[in-house]
Amino acid sequence: MAAQSGGQRTEGRPDGGEPRDESLLTVALAFAANLGIAVAKVVAALITGSASMAAEAAHSIADTFNEVLLLVGLRRSGRPADRRHPLGYGKERYIWTLLVAVAIFGMGALFSFYQGIETLTGHRRAAESGAVVGYAVLAVAFVLEAVSWQQAVRQVRAAAREEDLPLRAYIRRTDEPTSISVLLEDSAALIGLVIAFGGLGLHQLTGSATWDGVGSLLIGVLLTAVALVLGRINLNLLIGSQADPRIVADVRARLGRADEVEWVVDIVTVTFGADRVLVCARLDFRDSLSAAEVERACVRMARELRDAHEEIDEVFLEPVPRDDPELRERVIARYGRTLRPRDSEA
Incomplete structure (x- = not known):
């Protein structure tokens, strides 16, 4: 991760x-x-x-x-x-x-x-x-x-x-x-x-x-x-409730717009205190990227999310393949469907 x-x-x-x-x-x-x-x-x-x-x-x-x-x-x-x-x-x-x-x-x-x-x-x-x-x-x-x-x-x-x-x-x-x-x-x-x-x-x-x-x-x-x-x-x-839907929507949109990301596979937000939000996201990165490029992209995107929303305190980004069947089932169980690439809906 x-x-x-x-x-x-x-x-x-x-x-x-x-x-x-x-x-x-x-x-x-x-x-x-x-x-x-x-x-x-x-x-x-x-x-x-x-x-x-x-x-x-x-x-x-x-x-x-x-x-x-x-x-x-x-x-x-x-x-x-x-x-x-x-x-x-x-x-x-x-x-x-x-x-x-x-x-x-x-x-x-x-x-x-x-x-x-x-x-x-x-x-x-x-x-x-x-x-x-x-x-x-x-x-x-x-x-x-x-x-x-x-x-x-x-x-x-x-x-x-x-x-x-x-x-x-x-x-x-x-x-x-x-x-x-x-x-x-x-x-x-x-x-x-x-x-x-x-x-x-x-x-x-x-x-x-x-x-x-x-x-x-x-x-x-x-x-x-x-x-x-x-x-x-x-x-x-x-x-443990989800963050403000507007924050969730913006986080998904920002991650989906990143050049290195092909697909926003999963995203979970949890409120763990007053004005404190934890963001966990699973992303399908472009296959042409090296490991070092993925690491730098994760650091940059996490910083951008915290700069955009002062409520976001911790960010965890995980590279995953979007076609993993077990992960797909977990996402569908949570949201009723898989997330779409560059999806901005909450």
């Missing part, structure tokens, strides 16, 4: 600059907001006895704990490659973010369901006084959550613009789940606050605790949905 490996790059960008700093700011701001909100909600839940308020308190405690997990993930995933981990620690970020999804469900959703069921079955009674305290805490929490949410939205939108993708497409394709986690958490927090306000208000207006219990159950459903979305995103990244 002829191989050309690029130097390890710092998470986010080769120069280790803005994206990681921006993620740290987003997570730190969310942590500070959630910590203050969690304390206020716990006090309000004790005063009002509201199931919805207790569910929101558990929600904020879970979110505060989650920001710690995200900060740990950012720090540990940025470690440089070493002998035991030659591709670095980029994927460790996905493990910590997956734990966030588990915590949202385990600490937030299940507790919300418990509070709601207790209230609906009559085993929990809310205090008749203290509603004003609950409203005040919810209002302040909404303002603080909105500040954190704005920062998360700003970062995600800026990243989507940089990738030239619509926001929803960026969320589906991103290999940087930290800011997405904060965005989903804060969005759920704002919606949960509205639900808690409604449950508390309807309970006060009607005198029926059913509304408070329903509010707690709805918060549990909301947190379950967020946990599932986050879990799905990080599960795909941990399994």
Whole structure:
């Protein structure tokens, strides 16, 4: 195998600059907001006895704990490659973010369901006084959550613009789940606050605790949905997803246009960290080339790919015959057809 490996790059960008700093700011701001909100909600839940308020308190405690997990993930995933981990620690970020999804469900959703069921079955009674305290805490929490949410939205939108993708497409394709986690958490927090306000208000207006219990159950459903979305995103990244289809298409086109290459036999791309892509390609070189010419071509093409796409961190190019039956079967099994020479489709 002829191989050309690029130097390890710092998470986010080769120069280790803005994206990681921006993620740290987003997570730190969310942590500070959630910590203050969690304390206020716990006090309000004790005063009002509201199931919805207790569910929101558990929600904020879970979110505060989650920001710690995200900060740990950012720090540990940025470690440089070493002998035991030659591709670095980029994927460790996905493990910590997956734990966030588990915590949202385990600490937030299940507790919300418990509070709601207790209230609906009559085993929990809310205090008749203290509603004003609950409203005040919810209002302040909404303002603080909105500040954190704005920062998360700003970062995600800026990243989507940089990738030239619509926001929803960026969320589906991103290999940087930290800011997405904060965005989903804060969005759920704002919606949960509205639900808690409604449950508390309807309970006060009607005198029926059913509304408070329903509010707690709805918060549990909301947190379950967020946990599932986050879990799905990080599960795909941990399994090893293909790079952005536009990068794949351009890599295939560039390799196919090389004068030394007759056929792009196979190409595999894998995301192994935030903005870090591994490219492996099997190429049928012209038979007239010498071994030294093939080696120089591999070095040149690998360098050109890394220059064209800063996300590409490692490139491995292998000369193979395009008519090998076993290799042909593997390619067809992966793509449904063999690749064509100078093929630019993703």
